[in-house]
Amino acid sequence: MPKVFIKTLGCQANKADSERLLGDYVSRGFTETQDWKKADEIVINTCSVRKAAEDRVTGLILNINKHFPLNRPKIILTGCMIHHGDKEIHKLLPAVDEVLPISEVGFNIQAVRKDKNRALVPISSGCNSFCTYCIVPYSRGREKSRPLGEILDEITQLANNGFSEITLIGQNVNSFGLEKDGISLRKLYMSTHNASDVPTTPSQYKKPTGTPPFVTLLKEISRIPQIKTIRFFTANPWDFWDELIDEIASNEKIDRFIHLPVQSGSNRILKLMNRGYTREDYLRLIEKIKSKIPEVVFGTDIIVGFPGETDADFQDTVDLAKKVGFKIGFVARYSPRPGTVSNKIFTDDVSAKTKKDRWEILDKIINKDNLSQRPIVP
Ligand code: SF4
Known part of the structure; x- marks a missing residue:
């Protein structure tokens, strides 16, 4: 049986992506190894938030190269570092065999989870907010929410398999669904702020047309009896609607x-x-x-x-x-x-x-x- 080693750096979103990456490998007949020296394929799920995180990737690849002068395992790079582009990555890290955009790892791939009680469940990927220091809108692309029904199906299945704690994962969980249903709040925002204080990216100013989709999602998940605790990570300060605060206040399942x-x-x-x-x-x-x-x-x-x-x-x-x-x-x-x-x-x-x-x-x-x-x- 071929073996895969997955190295995950960075945030919870990367951890959740790696669980689905492993699921994809398992469905193709691979088993996981914790030792990269025994792997046939090595996947490095990277983080670009600090230079040190990228240096760790370079260090790992150097070690792999040193250990395998011949017949090196296939090295696949995914995660935030791929924003450098294929050409630049192959120039910087010639040992990389394949660059895999994380968007190609579908949400519907069955994740392989280490924890048997708590599960990370991605609800969206990417970001529209363009904070000036951040690479995510370029590395993960624009915000894309997962269909509500698909998320509920996954959580129901997890509940049936004994999971009782769910963490909803996304770069901006509370703007879930707003890229489709939101209306621009830019005009309203501009009426209460100086025009020069309004950022140039209108995507941060979306107002839900009815109940915020994230609140609907929380309500639906809480109806699943086996789910006892719901967490979410990360929320942003601009889509924290009153309905969301009220839902947390009244829903004991939400951490x-x-x-x-x-x-x-x-x-x-x-x-x-x-x-x-x-x-x-x-x-x-x-x-x-x-x-x-x-x-x-x-x-x-x-x-x-x-x-x-x-x-x-x-x-x-x-x-x-x-x-x-x-x-x-x-x-x-x-x-x-x-x-x-x-x-x-x-x-x-x-x-x-x-x-x-x-x-x-x-x-x-x-x-x-x-x-x-x-x-x-x-
Ligand atoms: S909201 Fe978060 S993920 Fe999006 S650009 Fe800003 S820091 Fe990056």
């Missing part, structure tokens, strides 16, 4: 941990990031959620050392983090990534030492000081 990336607490930096909200918008949303769900626990993503971030900008982020009281935070030091807008138009002008100092301050406030209250991260 009280909400991961809501803020990225910065400075309006100037948020605008440079093209995040589409101000710190005031974000804090208003947090207060609204806290008032309806008092037991809520927040997590977040923050980038420190974004181009042009001054001490005052950073203090705004510290102040926001304290006001929200995040219990967990993925704090990253800005690292310019080829292919992103920020890499093209801004200079990476915050020193490595300042980035490290800022990282340590936030990591202490959000993570170290809250170790005992750390939520279960999906």
Whole structure:
């Protein structure tokens, strides 16, 4: 029987994709091996969020090459690094035999899951938001939601197989279905903000025509009796509709941990990031959620050392983090990534030492000081 080794780097979306990749291999007669030295095919599901993540891929490929001077296993590269394009990848990493766009790994492939109680279920892929530091809209393409019926079928099958905890996965889970059903909110947004503050990407401003499709999905999943806990990862701050807050508040099956990336607490930096909200918008949303769900626990993503971030900008982020009281935070030091807008138009002008100092301050406030209250991260 041929063997496959799958190396997964990066986020939960990549983990969910790898489970389906393995499902595809198993359906073709492969078995999984945990040892790449015994594999006939090696799949590397990559992440481009930091340079270090790409360096790990290069390191692994160098090791494989060294170990197999002859008859090397087939190496397949997928995930976010494929945004470099076939030509560039083959130039940078000549040992790669095949570049596989993750969109070619269909949602309907039966995943092979390691955990027998909790399941990751992808509900959408890609992103329309074009935050300036992010490669996802280029590597994964535009946002595409999976049909609701198909998601429910998969979860029903999981429930019948003994799973009781479901984590819905997507880059922006709460904009699920809006690429089809949403109406543009840009005009409304422009009536309450300065035109110069409105990002150029209208896709962040879609308003549901009725009940937000994500709320409908949550309601439908909760009707499955064997499913006891529903989590989702990651929600964005701009599609967090009142109906969604009400649904979480009234539905005991939905976990009280909400991961809501803020990225910065400075309006100037948020605008440079093209995040589409101000710190005031974000804090208003947090207060609204806290008032309806008092037991809520927040997590977040923050980038420190974004181009042009001054001490005052950073203090705004510290102040926001304290006001929200995040219990967990993925704090990253800005690292310019080829292919992103920020890499093209801004200079990476915050020193490595300042980035490290800022990282340590936030990591202490959000993570170290809250170790005992750390939520279960999906
Ligand atoms: S919302 Fe922004 S950070 Fe998140 S995946 Fe989309 S472009 Fe990237």
